[in-house]
Amino acid sequence: MNAPRLSADARREQILDVAIDVFGRAGYFGASMNDIAEAAGVTKPVLYQHFDSKSDLYRALLEEVGARMLAAIAKATANCHDGKEQTELGFQAYFRWVAQRHDEFMLLFGGSARHDGEFSSQIRQITDEAAAAIAPLITVDIDPEQRQTLAHALVGLAEGASRRLVGLGKDFDPDDVARTVSGLAWAGLRATHRVNGSSAGHPG
Amino acid sequence: MNAPRLSADARREQILDVAIDVFGRAGYFGASMNDIAEAAGVTKPVLYQHFDSKSDLYRALLEEVGARMLAAIAKATANCHDGKEQTELGFQAYFRWVAQRHDEFMLLFGGSARHDGEFSSQIRQITDEAAAAIAPLITVDIDPEQRQTLAHALVGLAEGASRRLVGLGKDFDPDDVARTVSGLAWAGLRATHRVNGSSAGHPG
DNA sequence: CCTCCGATCTACTCGCGGGTAACCTTCATG
DNA sequence: CATGAAGGTTACCCGCGAGTAGATCGGAGG
Numbered sequence: 001m002n003a004p005r006l007s008a009d010a011r012r013e014q015i016l017d018v019a020i021d022v023f024g025r026a027g028y029f030g031a032s033m034n035d036i037a038e039a040a041g042v043t044k045p046v047l048y049q050h051f052d053s054k055s056d057l058y059r060a061l062l063e064e065v066g067a068r069m070l071a072a073i074a075k076a077t078a079n080c081h082d083g084k085e086q087t088e089l090g091f092q093a094y095f096r097w098v099a100q101r102h103d104e105f106m107l108l109f110g111g112s113a114r115h116d117g118e119f120s121s122q123i124r125q126i127t128d129e130a131a132a133a134i135a136p137l138i139t140v141d142i143d144p145e146q147r148q149t150l151a152h153a154l155v156g157l158a159e160g161a162s163r164r165l166v167g168l169g170k171d172f173d174p175d176d177v178a179r180t181v182s183g184l185a186w187a188g189l190r191a192t193h194r195v196n197g198s199s200a201g202h203p204g
Numbered sequence: 205m206n207a208p209r210l211s212a213d214a215r216r217e218q219i220l221d222v223a224i225d226v227f228g229r230a231g232y233f234g235a236s237m238n239d240i241a242e243a244a245g246v247t248k249p250v251l252y253q254h255f256d257s258k259s260d261l262y263r264a265l266l267e268e269v270g271a272r273m274l275a276a277i278a279k280a281t282a283n284c285h286d287g288k289e290q291t292e293l294g295f296q297a298y299f300r301w302v303a304q305r306h307d308e309f310m311l312l313f314g315g316s317a318r319h320d321g322e323f324s325s326q327i328r329q330i331t332d333e334a335a336a337a338i339a340p341l342i343t344v345d346i347d348p349e350q351r352q353t354l355a356h357a358l359v360g361l362a363e364g365a366s367r368r369l370v371g372l373g374k375d376f377d378p379d380d381v382a383r384t385v386s387g388l389a390w391a392g393l394r395a396t397h398r399v400n401g402s403s404a405g406h407p408g
Numbered sequence: 409c410c411t412c413c414g415a416t417c418t419a420c421t422c423g424c425g426g427g428t429a430a431c432c433t434t435c436a437t438g
Numbered sequence: 439c440a441t442g443a444a445g446g447t448t449a450c451c452c453g454c455g456a457g458t459a460g461a462t463c464g465g466a467g468g
Contacts, residue, residue, distance in 0.1 A: 005415065005464075027319030029233040032455055043417055045458075054456065111315025115231030124371065131368075146384050153365035153385055160360015161353050164335075167328065180350050181357055184392035191391030209434075209445060236425055247447055249428075258426065 012050045015040050019061055024103035027112035028058055028119070055118060062113060065104045066126040072097050073133065083137045084186050090133065091158060091182035095174035098162045105166055109159050130155045139192045150192065154185055216254045219244050223265055228307035231316035232262055232323070259322060266317060269308045270330040276301050277337065287341045288390050294337065295362060295386035299378035302366045309370055313363050334359045343396045354396065358389055 006014060018040040022031045033054055037044045051057040076093035080086040098105045108126065113119035131151035138147045161181050165172050210218060222244040226235045237258055241248045255261040280297030284290040302309045312330065317323035335355035342351045365385050369376050 008415080011415085030319055033457085034455075042415095044456085045418095046416065048457065049415080106319075111318030114315030115234055115310075127364075142384070146380070149365050149368055149381060150384060150388060152368040153361045153388070156360040156362070156364015156367065157357045158360070160331075160363060161357035163360065164353055164356035176350070177353060180346070180354060183395055184354060184357070187395030188388035188392035191387055212445080215445080237427085238425075246445095248426085249448095250446065252427070253445085 008050070011042075011046065015042075015047060015050055015057075016061060016064065019057060020065065020107055021103045023058065023061065023112070024106040024110065027110060028116070029112065058113070058119065059122065061107060062119060062122045062126075065107055066122070069094070069097050069104070069108065070126065070129055073130070077133070083189065087137065087186045087189065088178065088182045091185065092175060092178040094158055095162070095178045095181070098166065099172060099174035102166050105162055109163065127152065127155050137189050142192060154189075157181065157185060212254070215246075215250065219246075219251060219254055219261075220265060220268065223261060224269065224311055225307045227262065227265065227316070228310040228314065231314060232320070233316065262317070262323065263326065265311060266323060266326045266330075269311055270326070272308070273298070273301050273312065274330065274333055277334070281337070287393065291341065291390045291393065292382065292386045295389065296379055296382035298362055299366070299382045299385070302370065303376060303378035306370050309366055313367065331356065331359050341393050346396060358393075361385065361389060 015036070019036050022036050022039050025031070026035070033044050033047055036057075037047055040046075047057065051060065073090050073093045076089045077086045080089060107113075108123065113123050131148065131154075134154050135147055135151040138150050140147075142150075158181065161177060165177065219240070223240050226240050226243050229235070230239070237248050237251055240261075241251055244250075251261065255264065277294050277297045280293045281290045284293060311317075312327065317327050335352065335358075338358050339351055339355040342354050344351075346354075362385065365381060369381065
């Protein structure tokens with residue numbers, strides 16, 4: 001009555017979908033394979049036909065979700081003219097993603113993955129990539145290490161705002177939030193340019 | 205041979221100390237009570253003489269560590285004259301705490317606690333308090349909800365920077381980092397004042 | 409209608425880890 | 439040197455959840 005016998009590929013996709021939700025809510029350790037199977041309307045062995053292990057499934061999820069988020073940001077900032085626009089559109093794309101995919105946000109940044117060495121490197125890879133997109137907006141006069149740290153700080157900026165908004169439970173206007181947060185971020189980024197005064201010369 | 209029979213109070217303190225380290229490294233689920241007992245040089249039942257359960261122990265840790273961090277920041281910013289100084293000294297106290305207590309940082313922000321409803325509210329309480337200290341630095345012209353979100357974003361700013369620094373493994377100069385990050389933060393905070401132009405009137 | 413194959417389920421194994429009952433050890437004290 | 443209380447240990451119970459072996463179902467092709 002529930003699962004009308006899907007093809008292997010379709011079942012795999014469905015499991016991934018459902019697992020994002022379940023893991024997103026309960027975390028890696030809080031959700032059992034049985035929970036996920038039940039939520040998908042099947043039984044455990046079906047999961048193991050598509051994924052070698054619980055951690056394998058989780059890895060796949062992190063990869064897919066991380067790629068989706070980064071792609072959304074990359075696409076939005078693809079043809080930006082200046083740093084300000086890139087900052088605004090980047091944050092906008094990010095908060096839109098959070099707003100419509102609470103579960104995906106929780107999966108990546110809910111924290112379940114952060115510890116386990118196995119997953120933490122995967123999460124780090126994602127945040128590293130996000131930071132790499134931000135780093136060029138910071139003055140070159142600064143020590144590269146500090147620049148990286150600042151870039152990661154700005155990733156945290158978005159994460160901190162999102163955590164609160166998602167935690168509140170109710171929906172929010174991502175564009176509103178993006179305007180406010182990116183306003184703060186861009187002002188901060190420009191301040192890093194004061195040293196060599198390059199902030200005055202932006203085109204557009 | 206190792207643990208020369210401590211008094212109950214001393215043992216309790218030692219367990220807390222050791223548990224910060226073990227949980228900080230492995231996370232709540234990654235560390236077993238046996239691990240902690242072994243690290244403390246005792247056996248499991250001793251833990252249960254001092255704490256009702258694993259979660260009880262963890263709760264106690266979060267409380268102690270959270271209070272310690274907030275107290276450090278509060279003390280540093282107790283007699284500040286203006287927002288800029290408060291921002292600088294607050295971040296400085298925070299990054300000093302991170303620099304000398306990697307394990308405590310990992311315990312609070314490593315992510316283990318973030319999911320489990322039981323602990324997540326405790327973590328949230330801590331970040332809420334930190335955000336409450338930041339919120340007054342943001343213009344009153346903004347919607348209170350947005351102000352709260354911005355405050356939490358700035359908490360995330362510090363967290364994001366710390367996560368990278370701690371993740372690198374090597375030591376860092378907290379005052380250096382604090383200068384850079386608080387510079388960005390303060391510039392961002394001032395930008396929120398542009399709306400009503402109140403940024404010009406600061407004393408000092 | 410048979411049959412074969414892939415999707416699915418029932419019904420297990422098994423180890424890990426939280427938690428505990430009962431016993432041992434050390435030492436201050438009369 | 440008895441004694442008892444506080445600190446500690448050994449050796450266990452037990453449930454949960456990851457992972458699996460083997461039976462069952464259901465539809466496409468002969």
